[in-house]
Amino acid sequence: MNYKFCPKCAGKLEEKANHEGVIHPTCSKCGFVFYQNSKPTASPVILNDKDEVLLVKRAIEPHFGKWDLPGGFLENGEELIVGLKREAREELGVEIEPLGIISIFVDKYGYAKGDFFTFNVFVKSRLKSSKIKLDSENSDFGWFAKENVPWGDLAFANTTIALKTLYNLPGGREILG
Ligand SMILES: [Zn+2]
Numbered sequence: 001m002n003y004k005f006c007p008k009c010a011g012k013l014e015e016k017a018n019h020e021g022v023i024h025p026t027c028s029k030c031g032f033v034f035y036q037n038s039k040p041t042a043s044p045v046i047l048n049d050k051d052e053v054l055l056v057k058r059a060i061e062p063h064f065g066k067w068d069l070p071g072g073f074l075e076n077g078e079e080l081i082v083g084l085k086r087e088a089r090e091e092l093g094v095e096i097e098p099l100g101i102i103s104i105f106v107d108k109y110g111y112a113k114g115d116f117f118t119f120n121v122f123v124k125s126r127l128k129s130s131k132i133k134l135d136s137e138n139s140d141f142g143w144f145a146k147e148n149v150p151w152g153d154l155a156f157a158n159t160t161i162a163l164k165t166l167y168n169l170p171g172g173r174e175i176l177g
Pocket of ligand 1: 008011031032
């Protein structure tokens with residue numbers, strides 16, 4: 001996303017190279033360097049006893065009506081697992097048990113006002129409580145076996161990559177690969 005003014009003093013931001021030659025928006029008035037990073041997200045990849053994965057149908061933009069993994073942005077200073085459990089509680093009304101990291105990679109998040117990068121962490125998880133109660137972000141949920149994943153109807157590119165990683169399909173992204 002492009003910012004024009006300094007968040008500290010409202011001076012004009014300029015593209016300026018630091019001592020390492022890396023360019024950051026820098027305030028022309030107070031010298032504040034506006035570092036920008038990919039925003040971290042946490043997504044529980046919840047599997048049941050039949051190894052089916054839980055997907056939710058988005059009721060919000062972007063990708064309204066597409067199937068997605070539950071999850072969302074971490075709050076400032078929030079630990080990964082705390083945010084992961086919070087998202088499961090908010091979106092699904094359930095408690096989860098995290099089992100291990102499936103994949104971590106960067107994606108681009110697009111919406112009407114601009115684009116920014118996301119740093120996506122996918123954590124294999126299991127339900128501790130079984131009654132799912134959706135919030136307003138999603139209109140439906142379903143359990144999908146590997147052969148029934150709605151590949152053509154998934155929300156973000158990262159949803160597809162995460163599920164391919166989970167099922168060891170070409171196009172997945174291993175953490176160290
Ligand atoms: Zn400034």
